[in-house]
Amino acid sequence: MDALLFNFFEEDERIETLDEYDDDKFNSALDFFEAIDDKKSFEELDEILKNGSDVNSVNFETPLFYVISKKMNLEMIKYLCDRNANLFFTNNCNENALHYALKFNLSIDIIQFLISKKIDINAQNKETVLHIELDKSKPNIEIIKLLIESGANLDLLDKNTPLHLALIKNVSDEIIKLLLSKVKNFDIKNEEDYLSLSIRNNSLEHVEMILQFQTDLEYNNKRSYLTFAIFSGCSIEIIEKLIEKGMDINAEDFGDFPVLLACKHEEYKKLLDLLFNKGIDDIKISNNENILHLLINDHPNDPLIDELLDKGFDINQQDVIGRTILHVELQNSRNIERIKKLIKLGADLNLQDKRTPFHYLCFQPLDLEIFNLFIENGANISITDINSPLIYILMKNSDIELIKRSINEFMKTKEYQESEEKSWTKLLSTVISNKDTTPEIIQFFVDTGADLSDQYYYGESIICQAIRAGQNISVIKKLLSFNLELNPKEYSSPSPIYVAIEQCPENNDLIKLLIEAGCDVNNRNVNNNISFFDLIKKLLFLFSMVTLVLKKL
Known part of the structure; x- marks a missing residue:
């Protein structure tokens, strides 16, 4: 029975252990907890204490912890402290009375009273006192101010410092500014640091404050703050601020580069203008893609594409699935003038991503002019995916001149010469x-x-x-x-x-x-x-x- 009612803690000279209680003391301890629960007067509680109860008796928790958990008023807490309640007691979760008071959302006057009793404000269980308050759905800035002014350590970690936690939870701007103004060491990192978290929150003001003090501007070995900001979709103002601070505009980020990540940004035009003005190396490749692959895929009608075509890109660069810039163009806008320009610049018409550019051209009805342009520049009409471009032409078109020209070209191929009868059967069946x-x-x-x-x-x-x-x-x-x-x-x-x-x-x-x-x-x-x-x-x-x-x- 004793084991059920009493909780053992590490031995502490200031607290009696269960073995020191006799039955009378045990019953008196229970009487004291019941009296507190029944809201007996202080005089009545004094009588119970005189009869053998202990203000520091332990029934899973001390009377002080019990009063805090029941959210009783300051007078009750003062009463226990005046009768030598042990403020240094910690429960089996290593929580002291201040941890407990914050955990149960007690008023600021109770927090202030406990601090005035010299309780250890930087004692840690899994959390510091600041972590407990910041982890609430609505942290109280006045309590946070009080804790900081009373000496709460802003650099203590429970994996995160208090500022890490505030930025991760993206608490009110007022609280974050308060913490930023009080932090001394801006280079503390866990998985992320203060700057990367502020970038993630897209807060220009926080980024500016941190950049004034953070000395280590290397995010980690494989990432840069600039590429992370672009990838996260941060405002142009934040990105510009990072560049002004000296961030490398050509820094690699897990194989990506700012100029390529910029193509996915909501304000990609402004961002690319900014990067170009800063002298970025735009001929970068990631996943075998260059900026033209990305712009044509995501923004096929942007005039910037035609401007970039004159800058010396490898027109025949194939991405991870084998697509050249011409493949991507034919899958998206099919801009005839751009297709002509790509061919003029030397686009290989027979490179395959399983299909050649000619296949993609023939998936839709086409005119004789563009067909002739492909043929005259070396497109092979007989290369097959499942079918050859010729089959797709016959499926989609009824222009007799186009069909005549395509058949005449096909008859020149090795495939026709080797399998004439079979070829005609399939072609006529398609027609x-x-x-x-x-x-x-x-x-x-x-x-x-x-x-x-x-x-x-x-x-x-x-x-x-x-x-x-x-x-x-x-x-x-x-x-x-x-x-x-x-x-x-x-x-x-x-x-x-x-x-x-x-x-x-x-x-x-x-x-x-x-x-x-x-x-x-x-x-x-x-x-x-x-x-x-x-x-x-x-x-x-x-x-x-x-x-x-x-x-x-």
């Missing part, structure tokens, strides 16, 4: 899948040597694929004009008439056209051995059954 294809394009392919009798998409004929692709009647007519086989004699390909009724049964003009061209309505489909007439019969039967059901509803 047929493009709904903007014209009869003139079909004629050009035939004139160039394409064999329309080949099997194309999943073994189907070219006419079946055209019907599935939803080609217009004019293209279907053009294909039919080449006397294609419309009635496969073996079940190696579906019948065009079956594909038509399956894909677009409402298109009477198409079905009529196919029948007039010679499609056999009795030809059976490869998949389920059903003829066109059998299919019609089934559809009519289903229609009649649905009608009958609807009439009965």
Whole structure:
């Protein structure tokens, strides 16, 4: 029972231990705590003390700690101290009465009274007295002033000094200014120092105050205050102040440089102007990217890009995924004049990030002029990612002159020479899948040597694929004009008439056209051995059954 009610602490000559209590003293101690809890008068408490209770008895805490935890008034605390309550007692968390009073938010007059009793203001458990107050949601500046004026050490650490903690929590500006005005050593560091924390808080006034006193201006071995400020998105004024203090404008920061980090800044134009005026080395590379990669990616319409192109950058610098400046341009603004300028400056049109710049150019419809510009400057039309640029051209364009030029260029390549038949099959299949294809394009392919009798998409004929692709009647007519086989004699390909009724049964003009061209309505489909007439019969039967059901509803 004794062990449950009493808490042992390190031996202290000023406090009696549990073994020194007899049962009468033990019961008297409990009586004293109960009397305090019942708010007995001082006279009544004196009577209990006379009967054997001890003002320093320990029941998990002393009466003084108990009174503080119950947030009782100054008079009660004075009463205990006048009767020799032990102000030097610390609990098992190494907290003294001042720690406890701050922890339980007691009034400033109680804090002042405890300090006046010469309690150790710089005693530490896990925290100093200043840390306890600063760690509150609303620190009391008057208490902080009192603690500092009473000798609280601003350099004591619990990993952080009080000023570190104030900056980390970004407490009120008034408190931070107070601490800054009282701190003597500005070079104390933990993971961060006073300057880096003020930069993180984007406070120009705090930065200016710290720069007056901090002598160590090396952030750490891999970072600089300037790059950190730019990366953190600090105001231009803070960045300018750091430069004025002599920060290296070309300092590396984990592989990054101020000029590159500036491209991500909210006020990047002003910041770049500032850095350029200070003579920054703008031809820096990080992650294999230079400033042009970043500006074109994040600010593709900025005129600064064109100004920088004349400064001698490596136009063919590839970033970590292989993109050159031209790749990035084609993925973003596709500014024709800038593309022309990059080519004129020597952009390699066949460097790959798996795709060449020519691939990215051909992902969207393009005009003949820009196509010719790429071809004339050495772009290879047959380099493949999954497909070659030529395939993308045929998917996206219906300009006959562009297609003629691209096919003629393709026919010069090694790929065409080595696999002519396979190449034509894939190219013509691509053309047929493009709904903007014209009869003139079909004629050009035939004139160039394409064999329309080949099997194309999943073994189907070219006419079946055209019907599935939803080609217009004019293209279907053009294909039919080449006397294609419309009635496969073996079940190696579906019948065009079956594909038509399956894909677009409402298109009477198409079905009529196919029948007039010679499609056999009795030809059976490869998949389920059903003829066109059998299919019609089934559809009519289903229609009649649905009608009958609807009439009965």
